[in-house]
Amino acid sequence: MSAVTQLPPAYEGEWKLPSRGRVAMFGLIIGESAIFTIFVVAYLFYIGKSLSGPTPQQVLEVPIFGTICLLSSSLTIWMAERSIERDNVTGFGAWLGATICLGLVFLGGTAVEWHKLIYRDGLTISTNLFGTTYYSLVGLHATHVIIGLLMLTIVFIFTLTGKVGRRYAERIAVLSMYWHFVDAVWVVVFTVVYIIGR
Amino acid sequence: MGENSLPLPGSLDMARPRPAARTLLEHLHEWVVTVDHKRLGILYVVYGIFFLLVAGAQAVAIRIQLAVPRNDFMSAQTYNRFFTMHGTTMVFLVGMTIIFGFANYLVPLQIGARDMAFPRLNAFSFWLTAFGGLLLYYSFIGGGGLYGVGSAPDVGWWAYAPLTARAFSPGHATDFWALSLIVMGFGTLGTAINIIATIFSMRCKGMTMMRMPLFSWLMLVDSGLTLITITPLTAAQFMLVIDRYLDGHFFDTQAGGSAVVWMHFFWIFGHPEVYVLVLPAFAIANEVIPVFSRKAIFGYPAMVAASVGIAFISLSVWAHHMFTVGMTSASNAFFVLSTEMVGIPTGIKIFNWLATIWGGKIRFATPMLFCIAFLFQFLIAGLTGIMLSIAPWNWQLHNSYFVVAHFHYVLVGAIVFCIFAGIYYWYPKVTGRMLDETMGKWHFWLFLIGFHVTFDTMHFVGLLGMPRSIYTYEPDRGWTTLNLVTSAGGIVQGIAVLIFAVNLVWSYYRGKLAGNDPWDAWTLEWSTASPPPVYNFAQDPVVRSRRPLWDLKHPEDPDWEYEG
């Protein structure tokens, strides 16, 4: 009977398992990556196949500024992570706020870009294959940015009301995994839409 | 006793005292708000069995229509809705739900945990899935379809473009298909993530990955595969909805879009999906066969490697569903090779099961009967799969009844048989009572006979040139007798499943009391009470081998002395 409780020496020590939050977020990222991959494949396949209407070369302007903002927000959220690990709540709030602002600037840039495309260039999701694949892919990404910003804002509000402390560092790390994912997807989308597709 | 980490049979019952009689409403409320993985598992399986009966009835209706040529039991419109719903229901509302129900119930118990990693996400995922299924069935009475009664999807479960475009499918049939599956897809994603997190992060002390029961290993692989299987379908369905409602052109051939792209996306989902469905069948066989052969599984590491191999290779075979669409000869050749390659780890598994039985002491209780039939039937299914992978032969067999026979051999002959085995095996754990053996044997033999009468015959009518998805056929094609025989087998299967349903209910109230471990098994779920208390284990278990209960029962010959 007691044989079962005698563990080999190796296991007398710590039984260390990965954090469930991280594993789950990793799983979500894999699933989401598959969704984005399908939209990216559709985009790539349909390059040059539109039968009419404006082409990417004619109407797309490379969103350098927005991209720099979004990619920088990965840096700022990383700084925020480090702050909260050291229990520096003020620093955390500052960096988190910066992240949110940078994300909002990116979204604003997308909004301005889409306004131009729709009203000045006449490109909508139904115009041609380019329109369909462009708005779907960029829109899917923008939706994920919005969801991320919503979650970051909720955390920001909790920070302002003093609820956040070092004990939440793990959960914040999980959230920032998501944010890094959103940025990584943007690198892919940017490359496919503004570099390869143009 | 203080040192023991596993409760002895009949030891103190540490469950909370039951409250005084609850009203029906309180009882239902408990089930609706539960986050207990065991209850959610039961909800999934009950939901799945209900829709098994519904989709089974659809199958019987289909077979009545096809029993004689030029039959008018159902109109073309109704028939097309029935075969579409039969396929869609069986894959999503029966297969996926029962599989994740089993995983939900058993994985935490097998790894020595108290619940899943995210109990509330678990509940949310179940209700999303359940709602999605109800949305799909609402289509029979809702919407404004152009053809016939109601608006149930009628485009085949594969919903090829451009048939699903607004131009060719006005009305809401296709929308019900796409939207309900998108909703269910999110539910499935949540559960898959939950299972992965649970297995990685909540194993009990000493249970390394290579000491996990194979059922849990396969559910881990299955959940990982699900993450990248369901999501392409979700993406493609978003694209379809964009085409239908925002005038998008993803699959709009008039605007330069491609119908073949839909096929690629669908089968990039569709093929791995059948592995998502079959891996849990293997998972169940991996538990039942050793216990009823009284031997450890032969080649545990190889079984793990083969399962992971199957999952990866299955991602590269999808276009064997598209050999006839006009891909280049080089592409066709590639998919022949990849498809045959996925047969290798699959075959290895069959050999490992054979080697497990070899030299054992086989007990023919109902779970084992279903598993033995599974072994023969899965062998045949795999071989007809190899036949179908031969592209030129596929040019004849594709979309014929040979394919229908093949995939029913896998879905029913392998998966449903293993699900039945699993239910007979774990019902005692879930309810505390044994399923009746006599009814079980009637169920088994009738189902076996009906299955073979139907699906063995079906191969031949496919070889004689009968295509699938047809609501009727010409009397002079020589398919009449074979169809009649096929239909007769369907009735027998229906009777068998009804006996099973009766057994489930009857045994709940009158079955023999099971105790903790009625089968003399070896994994952790058998160390706790039947049914388990809500917290699963009185103390967190500590394990030292793949079969902790074997070690307990055979202290002179424990597994950990032999495992590397």
Add this chain to the structure above:
Amino acid sequence: MKARSRHSIRWMIRAVAPGRVFASALLPVALLWLATNGPQATPSINAPASTPAHEIQTLEWFVLSITGGIFFVVAGLLTYAVIRYRAKAGDAPSEPPQIYGSTQIELAWTVIPVLIVLVLFLTTARLIFAIQDAPEPQSALDVTVIGHQFWWEFRYPKFGVVTANELHVPLSSKQSPQPTFLSLLSADTDHSFWVPQLAGKTDLIPNHPNSTWIDPLAPGMYVGQCAQFCGVQHALMLLRVYVDTPEQFSAWLKNQQQPAAAADDPSTQAGRRVFETEACMSCHTVRGTPATGRFGPDLTHLMSRQTLAAGAMPNTVENLKAWIKDPAQFKNGCLMPAMQLSDQQIDQLTDYLSTLR
């Protein structure tokens, strides 16, 4: 399946034949292969009457012999194990010896399947290239097939012939091959051209032209049907391929090339007027008249066909009348509407249509 290089079809047939050793070892099978089946009512894939179907059947037997062998070995072992190792009443209560694995055995049963896969793959790949990339010889007949919901349009571009649902092709032979190369297009949803005795199926997908070929070796009528679910009446999108002797074929072709016979007697003329004023001509073509509709089948030689509505029923005057009166009666969901004609109009119309031989 798109044709490619320059060699003759004769070379291709020889190149595709199984290796000499194999052929001589299985002489009966080879004889079976050479013996051509005639058309039969049951469109079995194992009654091939054309080279692609023959080749596929040869590969089929080869694969079946391998998979059959695997089945008998493995099922045999399983059966043996289940009987030999069952728990018996007089058994000792102890557990049997626990065997956890064996590297040698596991290696063996990995390597052998790999070898089998290699053999299957190589024989298969060879046939894929042989059939799919078969070059189109000069003597080939070109036919364009356009799939519609729920009927077949056949065009013979070099001859100016357009017909529907019943395909006529010339007889071919090993000595003087006269294959028919089919260009496959679709006007709406996905369809699939499947005549099992003549070839494997190939899909008709809009915006995705495909091609396939047949070289029927015995004359007669071969049946098939659409093999890709295309909508409500997919089941009644039937196919007939008439393999004609050279004389029959040129006679048929010559007839099809003629414009419609002139309508001479009053009833026929009245029928033609009904045809042209009751919107029939907006969907149907009758060559030599103002009717140039393309949505429905070409009716110029309607009476030269044996069936109506893509095989849904025999082409008789009663059926034609009933069809025009209410197509949904025969093919509920087909795209031809009931035009609410009076019985007199339908009689006149049918008289007119009966002249379109």
